[in-house]
Amino acid sequence: MQRIGVFVCWCGSNIAATVDVEAVSEALKSEPGVVFSTNYQYMCSEAGQNMIKDAIKEHNLTGVVICSCSPRMHEATFRKTVQGAGINPYMVEIANIREQCSWIHKDKQTGTEKAIILGKAAIAKVHLNAPLTAGESPVVKRALVIGGGIAGIQTALDIAEAGFDVDIVETKPTIGGKMTQIDKTFPTLDCAACILTPKMVDCAQNEKIHIYSYSEVTAVKGFVGNFTVSIKKKARYVDTTKCTGCGVCTEKCPVKNVPNEFNLGMNNRRAIYIPFAQAVPKVATIDADYCNMLKNGKCGVCSKVCTAGAIDYKQQDEIIEEKYGAIVAATGFNPIKLDNFDEFAYSQSKDVITSLEFERLTNAAGPTSGQLLRPSDGKHPHTIVFVQCVGSRDTSGCGKPYCSKICCMYTAKHAMLTREKYPDTDVYVFYIDVRTPGKNFDEFYRRAVEDYNVHYIKGMVGKVAPRADGTLDVQASDLISNEQLHISADLVVLAAAIEPDKSARPLATMLTASMDTNDFFTEAHAKLRPVESPTAGVFLSGTCQGPKDIPETVSQASAAAAKVIGLLCKDKLTCNPCVAHSDEMLCNGCSSCEKVCPYGAITYSDKEFRMPDRTTAIRRVAAVNEAVCQGCGACTVACPSGAMDLKGFSNKQIMAEVDAICK
Amino acid sequence: MSKVTKEQVLRSSGVNVLKCMRCGKCSATCPSYDEMEYHPHQFVYMVEKGDLEPLLNSDSIYKCLSCYACVERCPRGVEPAKVVEGIRNAVLRQSGMNHIKAENIPDMLDEDLPQQAIVSAFRKYKR
Amino acid sequence: MQGKMIARAKELLQNGTVNRVIGWKAGDFAYDITPAVFSSAEELDAGFVYNDFCGANFSKYLVKESRKEGKILVFLKPCDTYSFNQLTKEHRIIRDNIYVVGVPCDGKTDGETLKLKGITGITGIKTEGDSFVVDTLYGEKTIAKADALPERCLSCKSKKHVAYDELLGEDGEVCESNRFDMVEKLEAMSSEERFAFWRGELSRCIRCNACRNVCPACTCERCVFDNDNSGIAQKAAADSFEENMFHIIRAFHVAGRCTDCGECSRVCPQNIPLHLLNRKFIKDINEFYGEFQAGEDTETRAPLNIFDTEDVEPSIVYEKGGN
């Protein structure tokens, strides 16, 4: 039998005005198990807390009921209080007689009666409370960053800076991501490669960072502090330890017609290739889809010219397993496919390009060596039309319902750079809204208009039609002058919406991390925990969480790193003790609980049991991993036999509350 | 003649004009743009404002080809052509002159005219 | 069929595929047939029967039997195979320790039913077309199957075996069943009428637990009603609420897992139509969450262990009309 103390708080007049606190403490005194009952002006004050501590010692209390404000307010306070007096913090129950009683009832008698019932329910529950101890689980001091773009790079560098090992897994042969393809960055117009490549080199040289390039995560097991991840290192048919990146093979390879993905297919590469000059790691990769040797065993030129002997046609995919304490998703984005937007003639004319293709056309390392030339005839375009919101803010089903956020700024950048380099070019930008909320962003856009004379037109392009003379007829509306325009353009640039990378969805499944309907990862809290996934130990970096520009991506990447460091700093994690547990003798082994667990906290194993009839039997039983369980209780209801119960909210405790209320 | 209300147009067209984000793609895509005094995006906006009189009195409602290019292209699924049609129907129903009467149909029959067009016009414009 | 089954059982025993056979054994009377385990050819010859009285579903016996040494041969009728799959899915039976021979079924009757129809002194039974021909001490009697079959056979949901290692005879098809007719009838009643109906039925409950004991979905290591720690333990129904409570909780526990085998109603000594509770859940699940047949396979997730973000809201119960 518990020895219970009841403490009724006045909360000044907040409770005492509509609840007769004296009557409540008096009424609860006669409840079974209650050996002490009192009331006080402010229970949460130091004097109030001391009163509780003294009573615990004086009356040898084993359980405490506090009738006060919401447990969401002071449950933690009072748990600490009783712990200070030597009893388990989970032997406290709060009866919420302020928010759910005194504040909503005006009549004192009503309020007092209800407060007594709420107090009785809490007493009934405390009778069944058991001391709970929070479990601990160790933390593997190593982090995994999935995705090697600027987000992943920044996160990895910051984690490594704090002294922890960190691995980057990147599906492409090199890290760097989309930023490597960008020419200049807004709003400062410095060159993307100049600020990115030193960071890539830092990653390669940092001894705390290990890069798995041309690799994929194939399985994730475990939980916060203790993940086991399978990583597939795809065969690149080149021994990366031997390859020096000299590039001779990439010049001698006879297969010359492979579309170069780095330049978005606007020129070709060989079947053995290094994506670009500053690639990290700078090693060659054989494209098995095109290599003659791998396809039909005829060729072997690269092997012959490689002085390092790095070519290995027999290389196989390799799967390695590694343990991590934290995982960061940094899977990034892609521009959407424009198949649904026939009206812009993207598939009909080479001179209708996406903004990312425009970046390559203006980049010194691009297919035109930085000369802005029309893809169709290699001539300099004199009239360029930029179309914004292509597929963004689109609820018709063809595109994406959200704003892609970066297009307004990069389009202003493109327009400005074009006008600066080629002042003889007419540049039109069709916009629905120009969105420039960022430091120096609006100034940047205004410079495009005021200093560079870019024609910003409020309206949308309805149709782009290639003409026989090679120009493009752009039909658009100008909403301000209320007219329909026809512009004869040489080049049309579409600001395609961006979408999360396709690898994000399967990754989220592996991580049991949740996603929104657009396949962006969801945050643990949209405002207050923006870089954490609701799944403990999984963090979000960059555009996999939502559209972002580079400065935002980098700040989020560093924020995610800070969260990871905060986690890895701990030697052990304290778990929530209110978790599910399974009574093995009752467990049927039916797997119902396992199916409804959102965290994968339940596992099954065959165990030998001594049965009541003195035989031994091997039975399949469930076990809850207390470090992973978050205590929702879904399993307890799925369990038909009642083997699964929740500590702190057990079946019996809840039923005792029900009984007390219904009496 | 009773007054045509915004609600009436919205109901008969089934369009939620509040979905419009004013991009103007409807007007950008409209093949009859130059013929029209009021353009598709204006129809949507003016109906939203309840400013129906100018539309009801404008020839624009007969210039719309009902080609549905604006409906097809609208990124927000607003369906401007249906708004135009809503206004047009309101005018037709009010005028009382242009209703098709069953006895007039035989005169309209024509080798080249699809019968379905007559049937649907009859359904639409009969009282 | 009985001869074929005995012959096959002997073969499987002899070639070592199995070391035991679970089958039906004749009792003191021709109609009182009990499940039994046979471990030799002699035992099979002496006691194994298969006839139109062999209604018992063996799946549940396998929970214990499949945990014993060696493989066991079981004969399953089509509807039994659904229970078998469900138990396999829930890891209650060890599939590898079982050899399943599917046997066809055209509906099983029982002695009680025949006696109610005035047929006594039963010594044997056989099927002839749509009738049973019953041998009795007073000569041969013929009764139409429609009059002698229990409800669960008249509304048979499937003659197809969904799990087996081999089949004796032809496999059938999933049937067009009218099994929800009575549920629909009840749904159409007023709340008061339904209450009266169920009080009339459930108040007869004597808490003999036969329904629970026979139910292939009720295989808990310890039933919540027997577990003092569950908070709802009860040995006998003390009042009308507990009669309700027992059956509601039992039906809820098997919701989404019940294959509608009808054993509960078959064994109820008070003839309470318990299957109408289970069928209500099945019907609701089909209507709310899409067609689902428990035991159809061993992979599909039970409807209560899965969800769709677009699921109907509980208010559908209030909105469906009627009262």
Add this chain to the structure above:
Amino acid sequence: MQVNEKEFKPTIVAFCCNWCSYAGADLAGTNRLNYPADVKIIRVPCSCRVNPMFILRAFQRGADGVIMCGCHPGDCHYTTGNYYARRRMTLLFSMLDYLGIERERTRVEWVSAAEGAKFAATMNEFVETVTKLGENKRLEDLRCKEK
């Protein structure tokens, strides 16, 4: 057993999930939004913790109405809990209705932490409905009541 003839006061049990609905109830209090004292709240971590047994137990012990509140679908703190709860309660309530128990005695409502006003309004309405129905006679353990 004494029935107050002048005014019937129902007993209502409300199961509220800790993260949304319990916080919503707190907000109703903070904003001083009145609802009848007949409603007594039981805090559970998530609506998926609510076992049908609890609801039957409440009726058995004399509750006249039981309401379960949780986060809006899609907003569950545990991501999926309320989806399971939704299926369970839909089926349970349908079954109670099928057995002839007044369907208005049971209710599920999604109340977010920001919806104090909705919480109060829901409770006012639910209490009114149950009061109209009167005492729960069809499901009640008389033995417990007499104690």
